[in-house]
Amino acid sequence: MSADAKLAGTKGPAAAWRRMQAMVLRYVYLYRGSWPRILELAYWPTLQMIMWGFLTIFLASKSGFFVQAAGVLIAAVLLWDVLFRSSLGVSLSFLEEMWSRNLGHIFVSPLRPGEFVAALTLMSLIRVLIGIVPASLLAIWLYAYSIFDMGLPLIAFFANLQVMGWSFGLIVCGLLMRYGLGAESIAWFAIFAIAPFSAIYYPLSVMPDWLQWIAGVLPSTHVFEGMRSVLVEKTFRTDLLINAVALNAAYLSAAVAVFLRFFRSARERGLILQIGE
Amino acid sequence: MSAAPAEGPPAAIRVSKLTKSYDDVLAVNRLSFSVPEGTTAALLGGNGAGKTTTISMILGLLLPTRGRISVLGIDMLKRRYDALPRMNFSSPYVDLPKRLSARENLMVYARLYGLRRPARRIGELAEELDLTAFMNRPSGTLSAGQRTRLALAKALLNEPDVLLLDEPTASLDPDTGDRIRTYLEAYRDTRRATILLASHNMAEVERLCSRVMMMRAGRIVDEGSPAELIRRYGRANLEDVFLDIARDRRRADRGSERPGPERTGPERTGPERTGRAA
Numbered sequence: 298m299s300a301d302a303k304l305a306g307t308k309g310p311a312a313a314w315r316r317m318q319a320m321v322l323r324y325v326y327l328y329r330g331s332w333p334r335i336l337e338l339a340y341w342p343t344l345q346m347i348m349w350g351f352l353t354i355f356l357a358s359k360s361g362f363f364v365q366a367a368g369v370l371i372a373a374v375l376l377w378d379v380l381f382r383s384s385l386g387v388s389l390s391f392l393e394e395m396w397s398r399n400l401g402h403i404f405v406s407p408l409r410p411g412e413f414v415a416a417l418t419l420m421s422l423i424r425v426l427i428g429i430v431p432a433s434l435l436a437i438w439l440y441a442y443s444i445f446d447m448g449l450p451l452i453a454f455f456a457n458l459q460v461m462g463w464s465f466g467l468i469v470c471g472l473l474m475r476y477g478l479g480a481e482s483i484a485w486f487a488i489f490a491i492a493p494f495s496a497i498y499y500p501l502s503v504m505p506d507w508l509q510w511i512a513g514v515l516p517s518t519h520v521f522e523g524m525r526s527v528l529v530e531k532t533f534r535t536d537l538l539i540n541a542v543a544l545n546a547a548y549l550s551a552a553v554a555v556f557l558r559f560f561r562s563a564r565e566r567g568l569i570l571q572i573g574e
Numbered sequence: 575m576s577a578a579p580a581e582g583p584p585a586a587i588r589v590s591k592l593t594k595s596y597d598d599v600l601a602v603n604r605l606s607f608s609v610p611e612g613t614t615a616a617l618l619g620g621n622g623a624g625k626t627t628t629i630s631m632i633l634g635l636l637l638p639t640r641g642r643i644s645v646l647g648i649d650m651l652k653r654r655y656d657a658l659p660r661m662n663f664s665s666p667y668v669d670l671p672k673r674l675s676a677r678e679n680l681m682v683y684a685r686l687y688g689l690r691r692p693a694r695r696i697g698e699l700a701e702e703l704d705l706t707a708f709m710n711r712p713s714g715t716l717s718a719g720q721r722t723r724l725a726l727a728k729a730l731l732n733e734p735d736v737l738l739l740d741e742p743t744a745s746l747d748p749d750t751g752d753r754i755r756t757y758l759e760a761y762r763d764t765r766r767a768t769i770l771l772a773s774h775n776m777a778e779v780e781r782l783c784s785r786v787m788m789m790r791a792g793r794i795v796d797e798g799s800p801a802e803l804i805r806r807y808g809r810a811n812l813e814d815v816f817l818d819i820a821r822d823r824r825r826a827d828r829g830s831e832r833p834g835p836e837r838t839g840p841e842r843t844g845p846e847r848t849g850r851a852a
Binding site: 306307312315316318319320322323326327330331393394397398399400401402403404405406407408409561564565566567569570 | 594596626627630633634635636637655658659661662663665667668669670671672673674675678681682683685686687688712728
């Protein structure tokens with residue numbers, strides 16, 4: 298039997314999907330054989346939720362606002378973690394390839410860069426779900442607060458923060474390709490640069506005017522404003538959702554372009570075979 | 575440029591005026607060669623001669639500054655992904671994930687290459703390359719020789735028509751190295767595959783290769799079959815020829831063994847040929 302006959306088709310969406318699944322399988326094997334990695338996924342979201350949950354209980358005893366808007370801090374913590382974990386999910390999966398000096402094999406396989414990007418984002422989604430779902434369920438048990446009570450708006454908030462995290466993660470991957478493992482710590486701290494301007498725990502209106510303008514170009518700001526609107530005013534604001542979706546479309550397009558540009562630059566500079574520990 | 579003989583098999587790999595420069599460093603300088611289908615050729619040269627750079631450009635891991643590359647008739651600079659499913663490579667300088675077992679690593683790559691029956695092919699390779707006993711062990715716990723065989727198994731998963739091998743028997747004991755060479759010869763002959771390798775094992779090159787391209791400073795400074803080169807340089811083996819070339823001891827200095835004027839061409843007339851005599 299010829300090799301061609303032994304190979305399934307290498308073109309088209311079905312072949313692309315198979316290659317993406319192969320990359321996800323690679324990470325599944327990795328996590329299956331490493332309990333510390335699994336633990337790390339759920340550890341921080343759970344810990345954060347517990348701390349902020351107690352803070353919510355304390356504040357509710359002192360402030361009418363927190364009585365009225367039950368769970369606004371817990372929801373903010375969990376949704377911020379979606380954004381953070383989503384970004385980290387992309388960049389850590391990429392870092393796994395750098396740590397194992399495997400990029401040379403990956404990039405001479407039929408896997409295209411776009412498929413690799415898709416596999417990283419898929420893996421990011423899986424990591425976020427593993428991290429956030431247990432913490433959310435624990436919040437129901439500990440504080441009688443269910444983030445799922447937000448209903449359909451929660452899906453919109455989650456999706457927007459997930460996509461924004463992908464964008465940040467992809468830009469970090471590009472920087473890692475260009476600057477190597479010396480830039481590894483960027484994966485951990487990059488996303489925190491936007492935390493003060495995302496109106497996570499406080500409304501946009503508390504910021505100075507000029508800062509509000511900066512905050513307004515972040516999709517996350519519109520998500521957290523929308524979240525407070527749902528929890529405090531019991532209103533779902535479509536305008537904020539549209540803003541977030543439009544900004545995310547621009548961010549993701551730019552991030553994919555940046556990743557591909559850095560990939561090309563790495564090929565021009567001969568960096569792919571040099572990447573490693 | 576040295577093309578395949580007109581009456582011979584078509585070229586599986588064809589490289590034309592390939593150049594790679596990094597700022598002011600010229601890593602590969604107007605390199606031209608072709609490797610006929612179903613044959614094994616070697617790129618030899620000292621460290622920094624440009625072998626790995628050349629192989630990286632053929633694979634598409636590195637973009638050339640100038641020049642053209644075609645593999646199996648496919649332009650690698652324009653349609654790389656049409657050729658990649660029919661190619662593969664192994665190198666001791668690129669690892670497989672250490673925390674994955676040998677079987678898991680092969681399964682991932684079998685799926686990346688789109689094998690219809692990955693488990694069967696992995697089983698075949700495990701047996702042929704004597705990997706069966708440690709297929710379930712994490713790759714990072716394998717010995718250097720076992721890892722080399724695993725990398726070779728990965729390179730053979732898709733039964734490639736073109737195989738690029740960097741130090742294919744590095745870290746293998748003589749017995750295993752010999753068996754791998756026998757395996758590669760059989761693979762090439764039965765599959766009519768084309769193999770381009772870079773190696774510092776001259777005995778291996780003499781045995782496997784019908785053609786050797788000697789590189790220095792990013793250029794091919796001489797080429798021919800191992801027997802031709804040995805005869806031309808008046809040496810007993812390819813290792814001595816390698817040392818002559820690496821140290822720029824020109825054939826002219828070998829006296830009566832010097833070959834005739836047939837060795838001409840742009841890639842053999844560069845400044846490195848006018849350097850010091852030994």
